[in-house]
Amino acid sequence: MSDLRRTSLNDLHRELGAKMVPFAGYEMPVQYPMGVLKEHLHCRAAAGLFDVSHMGQILLRAKPGQDAALALETLVPADIAGLKEGRQRYALFTNDAGGILDDLMVANRGDHLFLVVNAACKADDLAHLRAHLAESCEITPVRDRALLALQGPEAEAALAALVPGVAQMRFMDVAVFDTVFGELWVSRSGYTGEDGFEISVPEAQAEVLACALLDIDAVAPIGLGARDSLRLEAGLCLYGADLDTTTSPVEAALEWAIGKPRRPGGARAGGFPGAGRILRELQEGAPRRRIGLRPEGRAPMRPGTDIFATAETDTPIGAVTSGAYGPSIEAPMSMAYVETGHADDGTTLYGEVRGKRLPATVVPMPFRTASYKR
């Protein structure tokens, strides 16, 4: 694993007994001695600490006479101009074909925007921003800060013990705190379906902060394995699995990431890559649709599992993109893309697992209700 990059918490992960794996060019902890299942349940019951330093942090600052929000809106269908200072919003970089290049978080921090993008996409995202926004914005990758996520019902109490001001934040608020751990850029958000925070911290102080959090009884370190089952129970997409350059926001059931002012009739309708296809699909629907599936039996339907309309038909109508056992729902769950005519909630579909057609029901997501502090 010598070619892999290491986060500033690499030594700590090893001390904690993590099993390290390659992920998006980084050496990352997939699990700790507690194991994936118990880590998942711990995060839902108390609080979990995740190292997500591999993700990309980017600052976007308008050049004189320019507007960073309007500039970014040329690349994403989200309403960025309407994003208030101190607030964060989910967005998608789209391509000219209406596909998704990456999903990201955008925060309005007053005189600039702060973007958090996926690790595997961050080099491409940076190139994309530079190719399109170089004239209007200063684009600065943040290379000297780690990123931690603290998630779960005890996350607020744990972080507030160190940084009291975070208790006042609501879901998707962002704030900056001067602390003994340096300047922290905190958002009340995450990717587990739990209340919690994402904390950008100077690399030099990241381990001290992580250790201070881990010293709190409720907090345990959680690896990428449980991060995946947590986000899947929460119905959240994983870029590269559930989203890619061929899936449109409407196919992905992410219409809510298309801001009202960016829709037909809106004040700033269209004006993002692939707007023709995406806005047409918004009105007419898309040929396929991302759905949640609950297998009737206990066998998980893994990514790549073909989905059929009946137990007999030869031609699949779709396939699973994420699938696993959900430790909190105590049942298997999958996300799949299927032809839209078969995507209604309550429809029985069949997944082919080891040569057998097993029934599964189309269900609304999330599989487990989120507990955000709104």
Next chain:
Amino acid sequence: MKYTEEHEWLRPEDDLIVVGITEHASEQLGDVVFVELPDAGTTVSKDDEVAVIESVKAASDILAPLDGEIVEVNDAIVENPGLVNEDPLGDGWFFKIRAEDATAIDEYMDESEYKDFIG
């Protein structure tokens, strides 16, 4: 007790052989979340895929270690797959097989050979 290269253990019990997966295998697999067992009464040949085990990480096949008949299966691990991790050599057993040739078990590794095998 004998061990296969597929990380199964075989323990003679009366005229049957009890089969399960080793502690090493259960640790490598991680938390087991799903087990599918054959029906009792199934006739199997050595290396047939007779059972499926899925952990939080992946699915694996369990192979028949011998020719014979599956005479009893452990439904408890279907109901509670976590037993495979908690007690792989005891309550986490998979099935009991009546071997056509009970001496066929002798070809497999003993405990010290298996320990060398997994390093």
